[in-house]
Amino acid sequence: MQPQQPNGRNDHHTFDFSEIIDGLYIGSDFCEGGICYIHGEEFKALNISIEINLSQEENELPPKNIPSYLWLPVVDGYAPEYWKLMLGSSAINDGLLNGKKVYVHCKNGHGRSPTLVAAYLIRFKNYKMEDALKLIKEKRPEVHIEDSQIKVLNEFAQKWSK
Template sequence: MRLLEVLRPSSSSSSSSSSSSDMRRKQKRSGKLPLPDRFDMSSFEVSLQQLNDLLTDDSGFYSWPTKHFHEVYPRIYIGNAFVATNVMRLKRLGITHILNAAEGNSYMHVNTNAEFYVGSGITYHGIPANDTDHFDISVYFEEAADFIKKALAYKSGKGKVYVHCREGYSRSPTLVVAYLMLHQKMDVHTALAMVRQKREIGPNDGFLRQLCRLNQRLAAEGKLWNK
């Protein structure tokens, strides 16, 4: 079941909020004014339900990808293992880099590595993510985003990166959204909507929560576009 989960300060913050208000009143009486906030953090608040609404149709149903792969952002492709293991097809697409978000040898993973692409001219990077609500994929956000950034910069901005998992539905889209947030300064709502517009995706709720937390952190650090 997908439940509404708004990432806002916990109820314990209400007491700190009231104490902050008391402090501001004291500062005004003493003639010392507090520094203004950098921006309104509320403009970046997002809920799990809001993100799921982006991924479903009007009836609340999720759609399965209609193609093996899609270009979801200039020179960034999200796709499945079928294309990822077809080196000739990758070369015809002009792919220069591969990011495997499901590296491993179990049924739910894709058993490729750098040796698989030897002689193809394709640079490989693997991340052993599991597609479960409890898997902490956020520990790979920076690593994956940096690899995608370097891939796009290849040969003076002519690189193309194919980001995949088994189906190109949950793990790989999550890492691409993290890249858009970390290096293109998009908030999570904008980044997820952009990818969903190009490809049918469905990151699990655990991954969406982790993207929400990334959104909260980047907003607090002033690293997202202010709406």
């Protein structure tokens, strides 16, 4: 599979995050060169309990101070497979229902991780796909969902829309 260049790609990696709904964050990968900023004092203060990593670029070790870590690798610019949307959205839901804070990331937090969070909103919060994406973009304006990710979300929404 030949990786495609994602639309709007910014190779100037920054470390940032946005709270989408209470306790659910989308952000960038805070690890660079073996140093993981996500596990620093600022992030501990947020009390993150679950980290979901969709970045295939780095196969990092699960962090010692995050109780739950889920790696669902997806090539940059591509959509998560259906089963990854199912597993990831279930993990988000279970965490939030149990009062845990969840951090979902890929490299920049612009495509793959917003796709998973949209799937969670569709499946468990009864959002229409357009409304889920609108909420995410309101909270994280730099999001740019690829056509392939829109296609997978459309299929996912058809299955889970009530």
